[in-house]
Amino acid sequence: MEKLKNLPFEDLGFAKVDHHRTIRKGHPEVIYCGGKTLEEIESIVEKMIEKKSNVILTRVDKQIYKRVKSVSSKAEYHERAGIVLIEMEKVKKSRSKLLVVSAGTSDINVAEEAALTAEVMGTTTERLYDVGVAGIHRLFLNKSKLDEANVIIVVAGMEGALPSVVGGLVDKPVIAVPTSVGYGVNFEGVAPLLTMLNSCASGIGVVNIDNGFGAGYLASTIIRQIEKAGEKK
Amino acid sequence: MEKLKNLPFEDLGFAKVDHHRTIRKGHPEVIYCGGKTLEEIESIVEKMIEKKSNVILTRVDKQIYKRVKSVSSKAEYHERAGIVLIEMEKVKKSRSKLLVVSAGTSDINVAEEAALTAEVMGTTTERLYDVGVAGIHRLFLNKSKLDEANVIIVVAGMEGALPSVVGGLVDKPVIAVPTSVGYGVNFEGVAPLLTMLNSCASGIGVVNIDNGFGAGYLASTIIRQIEKAGEKK
Amino acid sequence: MEKLKNLPFEDLGFAKVDHHRTIRKGHPEVIYCGGKTLEEIESIVEKMIEKKSNVILTRVDKQIYKRVKSVSSKAEYHERAGIVLIEMEKVKKSRSKLLVVSAGTSDINVAEEAALTAEVMGTTTERLYDVGVAGIHRLFLNKSKLDEANVIIVVAGMEGALPSVVGGLVDKPVIAVPTSVGYGVNFEGVAPLLTMLNSCASGIGVVNIDNGFGAGYLASTIIRQIEKAGEKK
Amino acid sequence: MEKLKNLPFEDLGFAKVDHHRTIRKGHPEVIYCGGKTLEEIESIVEKMIEKKSNVILTRVDKQIYKRVKSVSSKAEYHERAGIVLIEMEKVKKSRSKLLVVSAGTSDINVAEEAALTAEVMGTTTERLYDVGVAGIHRLFLNKSKLDEANVIIVVAGMEGALPSVVGGLVDKPVIAVPTSVGYGVNFEGVAPLLTMLNSCASGIGVVNIDNGFGAGYLASTIIRQIEKAGEKK
Amino acid sequence: MEKLKNLPFEDLGFAKVDHHRTIRKGHPEVIYCGGKTLEEIESIVEKMIEKKSNVILTRVDKQIYKRVKSVSSKAEYHERAGIVLIEMEKVKKSRSKLLVVSAGTSDINVAEEAALTAEVMGTTTERLYDVGVAGIHRLFLNKSKLDEANVIIVVAGMEGALPSVVGGLVDKPVIAVPTSVGYGVNFEGVAPLLTMLNSCASGIGVVNIDNGFGAGYLASTIIRQIEKAGEKK
Amino acid sequence: MEKLKNLPFEDLGFAKVDHHRTIRKGHPEVIYCGGKTLEEIESIVEKMIEKKSNVILTRVDKQIYKRVKSVSSKAEYHERAGIVLIEMEKVKKSRSKLLVVSAGTSDINVAEEAALTAEVMGTTTERLYDVGVAGIHRLFLNKSKLDEANVIIVVAGMEGALPSVVGGLVDKPVIAVPTSVGYGVNFEGVAPLLTMLNSCASGIGVVNIDNGFGAGYLASTIIRQIEKAGEKK
Amino acid sequence: MEKLKNLPFEDLGFAKVDHHRTIRKGHPEVIYCGGKTLEEIESIVEKMIEKKSNVILTRVDKQIYKRVKSVSSKAEYHERAGIVLIEMEKVKKSRSKLLVVSAGTSDINVAEEAALTAEVMGTTTERLYDVGVAGIHRLFLNKSKLDEANVIIVVAGMEGALPSVVGGLVDKPVIAVPTSVGYGVNFEGVAPLLTMLNSCASGIGVVNIDNGFGAGYLASTIIRQIEKAGEKK
Amino acid sequence: MEKLKNLPFEDLGFAKVDHHRTIRKGHPEVIYCGGKTLEEIESIVEKMIEKKSNVILTRVDKQIYKRVKSVSSKAEYHERAGIVLIEMEKVKKSRSKLLVVSAGTSDINVAEEAALTAEVMGTTTERLYDVGVAGIHRLFLNKSKLDEANVIIVVAGMEGALPSVVGGLVDKPVIAVPTSVGYGVNFEGVAPLLTMLNSCASGIGVVNIDNGFGAGYLASTIIRQIEKAGEKK
Secondary structure: OHHHHHOOOEEOOOOEEOHHHHHHHOOOEEEEOOOOOHHHHHHHHHHHHHOOOOEEEEOOOHHHHHHHHHHOOOEEEEOOOOEEEEOOOOOOOOOOEEEEEEOOHHHHHHHHHHHHHHHHOOOEEEEEOOOOHHHOHHHHOOHHHHHHOOEEEEEEOOOOOHHHHHHHHOOOOEEEEEOOOOOHHHHHHHHHHHHHHOOOOOOEEEOOOOOHHHHHHHHHHHHHHHHHHHHHO | OHHHHHOOOEEOOOOEEOHHHHHHHOOOEEEEOOOOOHHHHHHHHHHHHHOOOOEEEEOOOHHHHHHHHHHOOOEEEEOOOOEEEEOOOOOOOOOOEEEEEEOOHHHHHHHHHHHHHHHHOOOEEEEEOOOOHHHOHHHHOOHHHHHHOOEEEEEEOOOOOHHHHHHHHOOOOEEEEEOOOOOHHHHHHHHHHHHHHOOOOOOEEEOOOOOHHHHHHHHHHHHHHHHHHHHHO | OHHHHHOOOEEOOOOEEOHHHHHHHOOOEEEEOOOOOHHHHHHHHHHHHHOOOOEEEEOOOHHHHHHHHHHOOOEEEEOOOOEEEEOOOOOOOOOOEEEEEEOOHHHHHHHHHHHHHHHHOOOEEEEEOOOOHHHOHHHHOOHHHHHHOOEEEEEEOOOOOHHHHHHHHOOOOEEEEEOOOOOHHHHHHHHHHHHHHOOOOOOEEEOOOOOHHHHHHHHHHHHHHHHHHHHHO | OHHHHHOOOEEOOOOEEOHHHHHHHOOOEEEEOOOOOHHHHHHHHHHHHHOOOOEEEEOOOHHHHHHHHHHOOOEEEEOOOOEEEEOOOOOOOOOOEEEEEEOOHHHHHHHHHHHHHHHHOOOEEEEEOOOOHHHOHHHHOOHHHHHHOOEEEEEEOOOOOHHHHHHHHOOOOEEEEEOOOOOHHHHHHHHHHHHHHOOOOOOEEEOOOOOHHHHHHHHHHHHHHHHHHHHHO | OHHHHHOOOEEOOOOEEOHHHHHHHOOOEEEEOOOOOHHHHHHHHHHHHHOOOOEEEEOOOHHHHHHHHHHOOOEEEEOOOOEEEEOOOOOOOOOOEEEEEEOOHHHHHHHHHHHHHHHHOOOEEEEEOOOOHHHOHHHHOOHHHHHHOOEEEEEEOOOOOHHHHHHHHOOOOEEEEEOOOOOHHHHHHHHHHHHHHOOOOOOEEEOOOOOHHHHHHHHHHHHHHHHHHHHHO | OHHHHHOOOEEOOOOEEOHHHHHHHOOOEEEEOOOOOHHHHHHHHHHHHHOOOOEEEEOOOHHHHHHHHHHOOOEEEEOOOOEEEEOOOOOOOOOOEEEEEEOOHHHHHHHHHHHHHHHHOOOEEEEEOOOOHHHOHHHHOOHHHHHHOOEEEEEEOOOOOHHHHHHHHOOOOEEEEEOOOOOHHHHHHHHHHHHHHOOOOOOEEEOOOOOHHHHHHHHHHHHHHHHHHHHHO | OHHHHHOOOEEOOOOEEOHHHHHHHOOOEEEEOOOOOHHHHHHHHHHHHHOOOOEEEEOOOHHHHHHHHHHOOOEEEEOOOOEEEEOOOOOOOOOOEEEEEEOOHHHHHHHHHHHHHHHHOOOEEEEEOOOOHHHOHHHHOOHHHHHHOOEEEEEEOOOOOHHHHHHHHOOOOEEEEEOOOOOHHHHHHHHHHHHHHOOOOOOEEEOOOOOHHHHHHHHHHHHHHHHHHHHHO | OHHHHHOOOEEOOOOEEOHHHHHHHOOOEEEEOOOOOHHHHHHHHHHHHHOOOOEEEEOOOHHHHHHHHHHOOOEEEEOOOOEEEEOOOOOOOOOOEEEEEEOOHHHHHHHHHHHHHHHHOOOEEEEEOOOOHHHOHHHHOOHHHHHHOOEEEEEEOOOOOHHHHHHHHOOOOEEEEEOOOOOHHHHHHHHHHHHHHOOOOOOEEEOOOOOHHHHHHHHHHHHHHHHHHHHHO
């Protein structure tokens, strides 16, 4: 504990690796790979696995994956989600449940980023994909899944109307993730983002376009609060 | 007919009143009052009622209404819709039907603009108000109204998701009208407009924000084509 | 009918193929290929042709076409429109007519997407290309084509003024499609989209930029209403 | 229960009052007053208090308040927040806690809308105001308040940087509310909204500009999940 | 001439009145009144009429007019255009001609600002109002006016399509002025501005929204070049 | 002349080649190559050179050039401007003069597009490059060139301030062309476009971003009016 | 000093008045009045003058001024700048100099906000107004003022080109302030802001639209660094 | 000196190389390589090194570097910053200090552009990287570096909140540089730019997105003023 105070992070010059944070938060280390060089990513991963932390890397392409794999053989690539997981120690699963819903097949990339993030943080996660509003009976036929979850993430591109419908059906925290799926005045996800922020269904929190990671993370902090309440009693 | 060719419009200097158009189109005369002076509106109305045309004035406030009323005692003010109708001769009602749907109570202004426009053009029109997506069972309990209509206008502000849901339930022309109801990143109707243009439900035509008139007009040209087909046979 | 209720769609995990919809709507199956993997497209097509549905795939490039062709030899590629059609049974042609008008040569891609979509839905379709407003006599010399149609689709990029002019000449439903043809403050189709939404000619419904499919679909639902009225009598 | 099925809402023509929803959700009735006439608000309130529901009205000015007060003497006006509460029966307070943080004095309107909404939904709520990032020691000196809360709402205008700093200090759900406080390129709250959506601190859900109500509502659904977990055990 | 060099402008502290400019350019003095106080406008006008310059004031409301009138009894108010002219000496009229065309009645404000500006600069000016594209035969019946002009200004709000059509009919300089007439996605004139900048008709120069003054000024500099060429020969 | 009436354009299906226009306008044929296929360009060029028209093609890359060269050996490629000229008959040069000014070296592409367009239309054209406002003495040392011209085109990217300065120095028509040179909030030319439209110097007409062609064309129609006035006398 | 640590600010509930900051920074207390109630402003001012701090209030209208005057008779109102100064102790003037330049008469509001802010912070300040780029000789005739200053603030609305020209003439820190003076695509100051950020003259720092206060403050921190260097030696 | 007057720049046709400027400003020659051809860059460099000027080239890729190296063997490439330096004579280092701070590892490109620019202009520069607001203790542990600097540049992408925090901690000129690091509604740097312009911390000047060069240049002009004051005494 004393050492922690004196050395809250390791300074690599180009990056300050913050183990303090991991310990404080009890979460895996996270590396957002956008804009970092291969060398930088490699160095950061090396420092992290020394400490036996679990690691999640986002926005990963094949080239980055190969470099990470060369450092840690435990690196596991989820290509569609652009995520690499390095699980140094087993995570305990939560009793409360997260449901990840996607509007279309093309939104699955982002939905998987959310689901995998939540899982590596110990959240029990179920998936319900391709239930968009244009064929809304597909959602209604899966109403029981909505009822069983404690938190729901809804991922949608195009016009992004699904979170409003889900938010109207349940009485739970709903996290909405707009995706950049669409064309024309979709403006690479701005249209569904606006839809979600303007939702007339109450109780919806929104994250950045394609930010499956952020949604999975937020859902997991909620789940953690629920778990703690369950444990205390 | 000869005279028509030689005199396709009357020139008031500031305006060219186009009776030719009314005859050609078989529709009421339309005056968009935005940006016109009281004097100009008065002069145009005078020319029109001389020809016994039905007249519809849009974007009308109380002051304009008073001026028009002083010219024609038949002027009838629909305050919430901002419309004045001058019915010089009775319009025949269509057998095919239009349904005007609104998402919220606050969208009724625009929905009424659409419904009144359609009615003055001879379209039989039904209304279904306050059935937005956040309480979607209200829409489903009125499914039969959707089934009976030939054309459906859907008016929605906030996130504007209702046309997508309606479009997924029916196999008919759907005309979507975004309204400026909302706040923040609603951007005075831009958000629902984008939602409607990006709709993953096919078969939706969109008009400008708060343009109830345009929607009612478009619906009526469709109804007219249907009526003509019915008559021919 | 009973089975339909119990099995409204087939669940492929990443997609829920909705035959219910095809039966209910009497339309071809539609696959929007943007953001779907080759494997997903292949699986969906396989399920669809099992049911003998006609299929239309949009946003198709050569690679996708090859994959689809390997599943169904009936697949027919319209390269300029980025469309593949799989016609499992012959479609009956409508008596009412659609006219597809384009402003410039560069807008033909989108115009063809609209025309082909309408045709596969049974709509009799004529084409009138390269009649933009900068040489407006070319349009006027084809006035008779406008007069013969029941519904008109107008496709235009650059400043997108053509639908306003067409809308002023006829008394019929006009569907306007902005294209991303242009540069600078065209903003990839936003400029013509705004032009069309602001049109001072009444009776114009607008679809998303480059959304030829949506326009063809909407036109066909209108045509279908007209046909039904003709049949009933 | 049977009656509920048959009468899920009362139809006032311009509005469909949805008691079903209140019962299902266990929340107060909510009326968003933007764009509704005084008459409509009065009628809706009358229907609601007949059922002994608690009611919360948002976007209320003095004129609306007077009208509501004339219908229910229990109506209580919170002027700065633009909220009227009608408490027909006492709400039970939660054991878990919400903390509402504001960056500046000018953001208090929105912060109060959030806090009052949460309180009427039974959430125990604490306030911490005027601790913006330009004098960040004011936040740090109140670190213990952050530690005691289960959920934190952070309200900020201007550049909206406070949620990022708070999100970096805690391991809990953070809900960020941008306000329209600012000038120039603040764009009436768009700037802080973007800041919050782009936050490099994970675990932040964002709501629309000035949407204190939405934040309070979302926080309360989270608190409710926590409470239920505590009760079950 | 010597004095001019030594005293190129008079310094009022808050303004530097630039007679040098008037002499050099041979134009009237121009005062843009937006954001200036009554006192400042009065002082500037006083300095100008001392030098016997003709003066044109733009963006003038009644209050400003009264103040100017109190300084110079020659001040003449054109209310619709928001212009005050002070003609200290008679202007000689050009032989070449300017035609000012407006699309709608509501655009006349701006069209008059253009026409009056041109006239005070000595340009012979004709007007042709309310000939927008939705009734394009009104324009064609005035084709001879287009043929007689040397320069054409086209003023249009809503979708702003008229300059494209005019530009396609003539082989002359066309100056396009978008107006803020419209609603919804007109964005107070941005839509017609974009239309004009994207025009597929060549030979069109565009000025700022509602900038009738700028268009009249530019047209007059062109007319002046033409006049000079005529004189030289 | 009779034939012209009966055959105002040749119909290639995908394009309507409009010789009528060339004759009427006395200008070269113009082909905007953006979005056209090689086949289409080839066919259009073939039709045009049959009639001995001069031709200017814009937005031409090397591949297009090769195809055009294979049709007409007279095709001459100006690579930096992306222009191909086919001069079938010699153009007579004007006595009045155009000056094309560029702010930076990187704006030369667009400046050359303007200059070449003007020259092929018979306009005598001079160039003055790299005289941007950050080193404004370079402009002042070339003041005589500004004085000799009848019309001035000013091409500028980055902040686009040069036309304002030039407009303040001369009493002539100034045509401003924004370029997409810049980065960040230049927004690919939107920033200089706004600068030019907001210019406090009067008498400036603006064209679309990178639209050197439009500026050269507009300048030439002005020059033509001047020439005609000179000839008449 | 001990007390300072324990009581870094006084907590008024709605505001945390931060004397710590004033002492640390050696600057006057600043109150941004936008969005604060009269009561809040009064309370904050009272706390501040107790400590004998100099106070500057920005965005002040007459009503606020009266309230402040009732608390402190030393309050001095600069109406055009919307500023109230309360000088509790005399400020020492700097030897280095700031020059505040404005492009137009309408920009003086903001220029005065900058100049007054700088002066209350001890900065010796000179003014040079109405020297915009459309009459650039007015600037050049005041070149000596540019040469004498250590720091220059340039305030400009409309197209905002003046900072680029000034930045090209001097080798000193230039701070650019866009104003909301203009119309149409000025977008209330966005156009000049973009111009300034894109300036091809190096060494320009930009502040928010109409933020004269921020510019005056930044200039003063620079002047203070210069003064300190002068004192040390 | 005489020659300087007569020949203030060398005219290369496509560029006017301005040695006058270098002498006047005492700075290195600067070449912004965006949009220039290899030939142009080569010619400009040749002219510059003839005069023994130090040269800094920005926006340099490998291909440009090779060409420059072939002209001057002293060319030194800083790949991450995209900068080439040609140091013809040694620069004297300042006594006052600049600190360059970056929020994240991905912002280092731009931070290095700023630092290198400052160094070639003689500014003593220190670096502090990866201290963003989500882990704000990393900044606080380096507080002494902030205290030692005379001027601070803060570089940040994502939400860009770091300059506000730094600005609240110090009493010095702060220059903020937004970077295009981020995704979704980051809009390639627009979000952090807005954050910085809206900062509630006073005394912050902002430059264009990714404009490390501009920040380094501005910082150096400030440092130069400080140095001169130190020297004079």
